[in-house]
Amino acid sequence: MYPALRRHIETIIPLTDAEYDEFISILSVEKFRKDEFIIRQGDVVIKEYYVLEGCIQAYHSAESGARSVLQFAIEDWWISDFTAFYNETTASLNVKCIEDSVVLGLQKQHLEEFYKRVPKFERFFRIKVTRAFLSLKNRVLSGIDKSGKERYLHFCNTYPNIEKRVPNYQIASYLGIQPQSLSRIRKALQAQADSVS
Amino acid sequence: MYPALRRHIETIIPLTDAEYDEFISILSVEKFRKDEFIIRQGDVVIKEYYVLEGCIQAYHSAESGARSVLQFAIEDWWISDFTAFYNETTASLNVKCIEDSVVLGLQKQHLEEFYKRVPKFERFFRIKVTRAFLSLKNRVLSGIDKSGKERYLHFCNTYPNIEKRVPNYQIASYLGIQPQSLSRIRKALQAQADSVS
Numbered sequence: 001m002y003p004a005l006r007r008h009i010e011t012i013i014p015l016t017d018a019e020y021d022e023f024i025s026i027l028s029v030e031k032f033r034k035d036e037f038i039i040r041q042g043d044v045v046i047k048e049y050y051v052l053e054g055c056i057q058a059y060h061s062a063e064s065g066a067r068s069v070l071q072f073a074i075e076d077w078w079i080s081d082f083t084a085f086y087n088e089t090t091a092s093l094n095v096k097c098i099e100d101s102v103v104l105g106l107q108k109q110h111l112e113e114f115y116k117r118v119p120k121f122e123r124f125f126r127i128k129v130t131r132a133f134l135s136l137k138n139r140v141l142s143g144i145d146k147s148g149k150e151r152y153l154h155f156c157n158t159y160p161n162i163e164k165r166v167p168n169y170q171i172a173s174y175l176g177i178q179p180q181s182l183s184r185i186r187k188a189l190q191a192q193a194d195s196v197s
Numbered sequence: 198m199y200p201a202l203r204r205h206i207e208t209i210i211p212l213t214d215a216e217y218d219e220f221i222s223i224l225s226v227e228k229f230r231k232d233e234f235i236i237r238q239g240d241v242v243i244k245e246y247y248v249l250e251g252c253i254q255a256y257h258s259a260e261s262g263a264r265s266v267l268q269f270a271i272e273d274w275w276i277s278d279f280t281a282f283y284n285e286t287t288a289s290l291n292v293k294c295i296e297d298s299v300v301l302g303l304q305k306q307h308l309e310e311f312y313k314r315v316p317k318f319e320r321f322f323r324i325k326v327t328r329a330f331l332s333l334k335n336r337v338l339s340g341i342d343k344s345g346k347e348r349y350l351h352f353c354n355t356y357p358n359i360e361k362r363v364p365n366y367q368i369a370s371y372l373g374i375q376p377q378s379l380s381r382i383r384k385a386l387q388a389q390a391d392s393v394s
Contacts, residue, residue, distance in 0.1 A: 060338055060341060060342065062341060062342045063342075066341075068338075068341045070334075070337070070338075082330070082331065082334065083331045083334055083335060086327055086331060087331070092338065115320070119316060119317075119319070119320070120316075122316070122319040122320045122323050123312070123316070123319045123323075125323055126319050126320075126322055126323035126326065129323060129326050129327050129330055130283055130326050132330055133279070133326055133329055133330035133333065134279065134280045134283060134284070136330065136333050136334060136337065137267070137279065137280055137333060138280060139337075140267070140333065140336075140337060141257055141265075141267070141289065144257060144259060144263075144265045145257065145259045145260075145265075
């Protein structure tokens with residue numbers, strides 16, 4: 001079941017069929033419609049989610065009403081309010097579907113028990129969280145040092161083809177730029193591509 | 198040896214004497230003077246460092262000359278250019294001593310071999326990197342949603358007593374505010390404390 005998930009794990013750790021079966025036995029398939037919330041700010045968060053199908057965003061709504069997109073997730077990504085998930089506290093993020101989505105939910109308590117039975121998953125999630133940490137660090141540094149264009153190109157590389165699935169203003173929020181700036185960047189890149197072809 | 202390090206690890210995983218001895222056998226004690234660089238932008242990074250004594254900062258110098266402080270480390274913290282350390286690439290950060298410092302250096306290659314011999318350290322570093330990830334995420338969210346005063350109070354809580362050890366302008370850079378704003382925040386908090394006492 002879920003061959004994409006098995007490949008996703010086996011790029012990091014080798015697995016026997018029994019270990020994989022035990023892992024998927026602690027996951028729950030959940031389906032959400034476009035615009036449906038998986039998590040709302042203030043909810044107690046007990047799960048993280050692996051995306052089988054769809055497109056999802058995690059964003060923060062400030063008291064001023066301003067929205068900041070922190071993460072997108074498409075097929076083969078994990079998403080949650082990770083701070084609330086790990087600390088077993090309430091969410092400061094909304095996790096909401098941009099498209100109809102199918103996810104595998106993983107409860108923290110089930111994961112903790114599972115680590116005791118199959119400790120090699122400590123390595124899998126150590127490497128996954130290290131990559132997430134470095135990716136976030138890179139994003140912080142890019143905000144300091146990189147132009148909007150460079151950040152957009154990096155975004156397209158990180159989330160292949162997602163720019164066709166997500167509204168312009170949400171990508172602009174993720175990049176920390178104005179939607180008008182993103183439109184200008186896209187037009188300039190298109191003009192550049194047209195002049196080459 | 199290094200009882201603080203042993204306590205630091207044992208708050209997360211139980212250890213036998215043999216396991217601890219094996220871990221410290223892969224560490225190297227290194228001493229640096231105030232203002233000395235442990236890592237310079239462009240260096241190949243092969244180690245991360247646990248701080249036994251001293252105070253260290255990691256910062257990025259942009260081409261414009263602007264500096265951004267990404268992390269401080271005092272006793273019982275780890276520091277490096279983690280992106281370069283994990284990806285075995287060159288540093289985009291400088292790691293520089295604010296005080297004379299004594300650190301324990303840990304080479305990536307030694308750590309990878311050590312994981313095979315003592316896999317429980319996968320759990321230790323999974324939990325450490327998860328905390329670093331959540332702390333960085335919190336910092337990104339705070340930059341969006343929290344006032345300079347709230348961020349300063351959180352900083353004082355994260356790094357107890359460090360505000361006496363680090364110059365004002367470096368703390369301001371870490372908080373993403375102007376040094377003058379930080380001085381105003383400190384004066385206001387001092388006035389508040391004086392009026393209470």
